[in-house]
Amino acid sequence: MKKIFIYLVFTSYFYSQGEDGSTLSINIPSGVGIEVSGEVEVEFIDVEGKGGAQYRDEFIQKVDYRSPFVEIDKTVLDFKLLYTDNLTYNFSLRFDDDGAYADKHFLNYKKESSKLEFGKNRPLIALKRKTEGYPLIGTAYWKGRQYHLDYEKRFSSSSFGASIALKRLIGYDAAAEDKSFEMMVYDDTKKIDGQTIEFGFRGEKTLNPLKIQGWYYFGKLVDDEEWKARLHYDFDYYANIENDQVLSQDAYVGHFWYGGRAELTLGKILSRAEYIYSEDGFLPRNGYYLETSTTFDFLSLENIFVLFRLGELKIDPMRQTDSFLNPYRNSYDKSLLENDDEDNERFYPLLKDPQTWNRTLLTFALGYDLTSYAKLKLEYYILDEETGDNTQPSVNDDQMLVQLKFNF
Numbered sequence: 521m522k523k524i525f526i527y528l529v530f531t532s533y534f535y536s537q538g539e540d541g542s543t544l545s546i547n548i549p550s551g552v553g554i555e556v557s558g559e560v561e562v563e564f565i566d567v568e569g570k571g572g573a574q575y576r577d578e579f580i581q582k583v584d585y586r587s588p589f590v591e592i593d594k595t596v597l598d599f600k601l602l603y604t605d606n607l608t609y610n611f612s613l614r615f616d617d618d619g620a621y622a623d624k625h626f627l628n629y630k631k632e633s634s635k636l637e638f639g640k641n642r643p644l645i646a647l648k649r650k651t652e653g654y655p656l657i658g659t660a661y662w663k664g665r666q667y668h669l670d671y672e673k674r675f676s677s678s679s680f681g682a683s684i685a686l687k688r689l690i691g692y693d694a695a696a697e698d699k700s701f702e703m704m705v706y707d708d709t710k711k712i713d714g715q716t717i718e719f720g721f722r723g724e725k726t727l728n729p730l731k732i733q734g735w736y737y738f739g740k741l742v743d744d745e746e747w748k749a750r751l752h753y754d755f756d757y758y759a760n761i762e763n764d765q766v767l768s769q770d771a772y773v774g775h776f777w778y779g780g781r782a783e784l785t786l787g788k789i790l791s792r793a794e795y796i797y798s799e800d801g802f803l804p805r806n807g808y809y810l811e812t813s814t815t816f817d818f819l820s821l822e823n824i825f826v827l828f829r830l831g832e833l834k835i836d837p838m839r840q841t842d843s844f845l846n847p848y849r850n851s852y853d854k855s856l857l858e859n860d861d862e863d864n865e866r867f868y869p870l871l872k873d874p875q876t877w878n879r880t881l882l883t884f885a886l887g888y889d890l891t892s893y894a895k896l897k898l899e900y901y902i903l904d905e906e907t908g909d910n911t912q913p914s915v916n917d918d919q920m921l922v923q924l925k926f927n928f
Contacts, residue, residue, distance in 0.1 A: 553602035560926045561593040561652075565697045568918040580871055581907065583917050584700045592616070593652075593923070596623065606630050610639075624665060637670045640709070644670055644681060645722055645735045645781075650825060651885045652923055653696055653899055655809040656703075656833040657796045661777060664688045665708045666718075679724045685709070687718040687739050687775070690750040690800060695881060696901040696919050701874035703833065704750075704805070714743030718775070731783045738776035738847050741801060747771050751801045754875055760864045761802045761856050772856075774841075774848030775800050789814045799841060802857070803867060807833035811883075825887035834878045836867035869908030878906040897923040 546554040566588035594616045601609040607629050614623035626639025637644070646662040654663055668685035691707030694700075718739035725732050741747045748771070751758050758764075762772060777798030784791045790813050797806040809831030815823045839860060842849050859865055869877045882902040889895050899921040905914055 555600040555602065556597070557600075558595070558597045558928050560595045560928075562590070562924045562926075563593045563652075563697075564588065564590050564922040566920045567698050568916050580909075580912060581701065581874070581915055583698060583915065585698070633674045635672045635674075637668070637672075640665050640667050642666070643668070643685075643720065643735075643737075644672070644683070645733065645779075650813065650887060651827055651829075651883065651899060652897055652921055653883055653885070653901060655794065655811070655829060656695060656831045656879055656881050657779075657794065657807040657809060659693055659695065660703065660705045660805070660807065660833055661779070661796050661798070662706075663693070664691075664706045667709050677726045681720075681722045683720040685718045685720065687716045687742060689742060690746050692875060695879055695903060697921055698917055698919055700917065701877070701905065701915060703877070703879060704754075704835075704875045712742055712745055714745060716740045716742050729785045731785075732780070733782075734778075734780040736776070736778040736845075740848075741773040741775050743768055743773070747773050747801050751803055754873065755803065755867060756870060756873070757864070757867060758802070772801055772848075772852040774846060774851060776846055776848075778845065788816075797837070797840065799839070799846065802839070802841065802852075803835070804837055804839045804841075805833065805835055806837045807831065809881075813885075821888060823889065825885070827883070827885040827887075829883040829885075830880075831883075832878070832880050835869065835876055869906050871907045871909035871912055874905070876908070880904040893927045895925045895927075897921070897925065899923075 544556040546556065548554065567583055567586045569583070569586045594614055596615075597613045599611045599613070601611070603609070607627070609625075609627050611625040612623040614621060622640070624639075624641050626637050626641045629636040642665055643662050647658065649658075666685045666688050668683045670681060670683040670685075672679060672681040686709045688706040688709050689712060691705055692702035693705045693707070694702055716739055718737055720735065720737040722733065722735035724734075741751075748768075752762070752764050775798075777796060779794065779796035781792065781794040792811050793808070795806070795808040798804070809829055811827060811829035811831075813825065813827035815825050818824055839857070840846060841852070841857060842854070857865065867876065880903070883899060884902075885897065885899040887895060887897045901919045901921070903917055903919070905917075907913055907915065
């Protein structure tokens with residue numbers, strides 16, 4: 521059996537490889553076609569400042585590693601099973617320092633202008649980035665994978681989509697490459713007791729050269745795991761609104777988030793703006809980013825990619841708990857927010873808890889295709905964190921990334 525498999529892969533490589541070498545097509549006896557591709561990312565990362573014990577920060581919050589290092593960020597094998605012209609199954613196997621695991625896997629059914637997707641993938645509002653780094657709100661809201669059933673209908677210049685998903689748990693992730701001060705995010709869906717459902721709707725309209733998108737998601741926090749472990753335990757002042765001793769059946773577990781994105785394409789220049797607002801229980805957050813990218817030629821180098829992006833993510837903007845945008849506005853005790861504008865009911869940054877910090881991220885990026893299968897990226901991240909403490913009002917953690925990416 522092993523010899524047969526090796527023979528199939530070997531012969532398929534010679535007779536079924538794509539013209540550009542990017543995809544390997546395999547035909548198996550059942551008649552199902554398989555396309556195989558992948559990528560490897562090797563990275564050099566350097567955090568602002570000198571590393572070593574003699575240069576270690578004397579502050580409470582310290583960067584874990586300031587010395588530059590090289591790592592294989594990830595290796596991904598992508599398999600696409602072609603059952604029919606309309607039905608495919610996509611499977612991504614990812615290898616990194618945590619081991620090997622199924623990153624994304626989903627069934628796609630397309631017929632005319634309709635598409636149905638079932639499986640594990642990012643929310644379909646997620647961008648396909650040309651940079652390694654995400655916008656702050658991208659990391660916070662649409663980077664994490666979820667198990668969902670998603671339907672999309674496309675029209676001549678617009679589309680509409682709806683989804684039902686297992687809610688992604690609140691977790692933590694790095695704002696850029698360094699993981700010393702992680703922020704609150706919607707993490708990957710995990711097997712958890714008390715799992716809840718999230719519903720979503722989205723729309724898109726193209727008015728050349730402008731494209732506009734909007735979305736709205738809502739559900740309930742996962743019992744105990746989120747409203748208590750992530751809100752009550754991780755935000756000291758949450759008890760100023762809802763008592764830490766509240767029973768699960770009495771806790772407010774409303775969850776919703778919405779946003780919009782606009783893209784303007786003028787020749788080679790792409791400009792994009794995005795805004796997202798969310799509430800998890802009584803915790804509000806919002807953020808935005810603005811970015812512009814283009815390509816240019818320099819000497820003998822053609823199509824050099826350049827991008828500039830500015831973004832923010834803030835804890836505790838003006839609450840919309842009682843707004844019509846909140847489907848659970850009638851499911852909590854209104855007296856808890858009677859003095860919503862007073863200090864004891866607001867959420868302030870605390871130095872000891874990076875998840876409470878307000879953040880700004882400025883990204884400069886360059887990219888160049890060395891060959892059809894190798895790309896070089898240079899990115900610099902200027903971060904500004906508001907810690908809320910006079911002795912250490914910010915942390916010095918600007919970062920540089922040099923990445924060599926191979927596709928195969």
